[in-house]
Amino acid sequence: MNIHPVILCGGNGTRLWPMSRGGYPKQYLKLTGENTLVQQTALRLNGVRNVASPIVITNAEQRFLVAEQLRSVDITPSSIVLEPMGRNTAPAVAVAALLARQQSDDALLMVLPSDHVIANEAMFAKLANDAAAIARDNYLVTFGIEPTEPHTGYGYIRSGAGLGSDGAYLVDRFVEKPDSATAQGFLKEGNYYWNSGMFMLKAATYLEELGRHEPEILKQAELALQASTRDADFIRLDAQAFAACPSISIDYAVMEKTEQAAVVAAAGLGWNDIGSWTALAEIEASDEQGNALLGDVLTEDVSNSYVRAEHRMVALVGVENLVVVETADAVLVAHRDRAQDVKKIVEQLNESGRHESVTHRKVFRPWGSYEGIDQGDRFQVKRIVVKPGSSLSLQMHHHRAEHWIVVRGTARVFNGDQVLLLSENQSTYIPLGVTHRLENPGKIPLELIEVQSGTYLGEDDIVRFEDNYGRVQ
Structure with a gap:
């Protein structure tokens, strides 16, 4: 009976802005260690017995990003499922269960958020194997985190009768996020756990319970998968059918209603969902003044602060209890006690239509990346990197012309009727309205500087005629 991991790659990128x-949500960031959070999630599966290749659930905009990050750590998903819109976790897990059951009627699902930190990977493997043994008996198992404080940001699980296995219990009830006094009572009573959002389920059992309690979700998930299309390595769910799925979490749809819910006590797991900059600061090493300093940071008379410099030197003098995060195009300064309110800044950015809530200065594409270097009235400058063997779409622009200067590698350029092969220090000019394409025929990354000039320089001024990545308009 194989375990089919289901890695959920959703999120709207507000809490760690x-x-x-x-x-570019937090699962794609290197926040703790050399690998991104989604890479860590996939790699820690190596210690679990009888694990199949993971099923990844994401959206069309992030499909190449997650595929590339997993490829770079030698992880090949069995499927990458693209949701046309977010519908919470119950429909996503239903689609994964349907896919896993195609391979085996007895398939187990291990549902994992892609953006959690788990310090003790050996304990994770043990708990996963323990949970699998319980799920084989048709229990729907959730991983309950032993609380270390009266946290009000998590839902709680109250354990009931034991299941014969050490640390495994029936679920007595699920509890919404409590107020501080209620959370204190839970901690004192001792049989409550934080709801981690990780599950071990037999696919057939989950689908049966989903059909009993939320039949419309099951029906629409089946229709969305039946009418799905294959796009290279991706499964595109049918938009109309999936849109009709009620947007409900697995907890509300099944776990709180079924009589087969169980909880495994995840003690010593070192779990953190990194729900805020303060939460991330708590798991970083601190100096004698209680500061967690990452990057090029200088301090004088600073205490109890989290400071992260990604691109420039950051200096602080005479402050305490701050969160300071510097990126190429934005700097956050917040009191540690108000770090959760960063989402209000994101709301302001969205309301004003600013791109800083959605993209970084460096933007990743399936062929490589581009990064804004400078911009002004009627011009902007970008640094473009194209992976070996990759190419941009065949395209044209209505409002801008482009100059390309090769800095490193070799470029094959289709410029109207011309085909040019350019090497370092060579350049070409793409007039406004001329069809063009850029390719990297070499074995090393192609790096070039692009200077755009024109009346409008937005990314939506692209008319695509051919594209290797399914983006033709």
């Missing part, structure tokens, strides 16, 4: 953004 300015590093996390709508188009």
Whole structure:
């Protein structure tokens, strides 16, 4: 009976702004260690027995990002499912269960958010194996985190009768996020756990319970998968059917209603969902003044602060209890006690239509990346990197012309009727309205500087005629 991991790659990038953004949520960031959070999630599966290749659930905008990040750590998903819109976790897990059941009627699902930190990976593997043994008996198992403080930001699970396995219990009830006094009572009573959002489920059992309690979700998930299309390595769910799915979490749809819910006590896991900059600060090493300093940071008379410099030197003098996060195009300064309110800044950015809530200055594409260097009236300058063997779409622009200067590597340029091969220090000019394409035929990354000039320089001034990544308009 294989375990089919289901890695959920959703999120809107608000809680860890300015590093996390709508188009680049926190699971794709290297916040703790050398790998991104989604890479860590996939790699820690290596210690679990009988694990199949993971099923990844994401959206069309992030499909190449998650595929590339997993490829770079030698992880090949069995499927990358693209949701046309977010519908919470119950429909996503239903689609994954339907896919896993195609491979085996007895398939188990291990549902994992992609943006959690788990310090003790050996304990994770043990708990996963323990939970699998319980799920094989048709229990729907959630991982309950033993609370270390009366946290009001998590839902709680009250354990009931034991299941015979050490640390495994029936679920007595699920509890919404409590107020401080209620959370204190839970901690004192001792049989409550934080709801981690991780689950071990037999696919067939989950689908049966979903059909009993939320039949419309099951029906629409089946229709969305039946009418899905294959796009290279991706499964695109049918938009009309999936849109008709009620947007409900797995907790509300099934776990709180079924009589087969169980909880495994995850003690010593070192779990953190990194729900805020303060939460991230708590798991970083601190100096004698209680400061967690990352990057090029200088301090004088600073205490109990989290300071992260990504691109420039950051200096602080005579302050305490701050969160300071510097990126290429934005700087956040917040009191540690108000770090959760960063989402209000994101709301302001969205209301004013600013791109800083969605994209970074460096934007990743399936062919590589581009980064804004400078801009002004009627011009902007970008640094473009194209991966070996990759190419941009065949395209044209109505409002801008472009100059390309090769800095490193070799470029094959289709410029109207011309085909040019350019090497370092060579350049070409793309007039306004001329069809063009850029390719990297070499074995090393192609780096070039692009100077755009014109009356309008937005990214939506692209008319695509051919594209290797399904983006033709």
